[in-house]
Amino acid sequence: MGNGENALTESMALLFEYIFGISSKWLIYGEGEMLFFPANIGDKEDIDFLHRIYNRKGMKILIESLLCLSDRDLAVIQVTVEKLNS
16 A cells, blocks of 8 residues: 555445445455445435444444443443433
């Protein structure tokens, strides 16, 4: 890679697949068809939600961390968030 270039991460490739219908497999490995049309492509609300996650600094990492928590720990976090929002 040259100066100023970044590698395409798997999560970014999946985002391209989800939003634009471009196959992540094609982007990363050059395999298969370029265009991907999943049966359950999200509606505008889902796409806007993903944009908000990627545009807010640290949010993607936070969500990835939350996905690793046990149900018990996640329940504690949920109660904490509800208290902060009230």
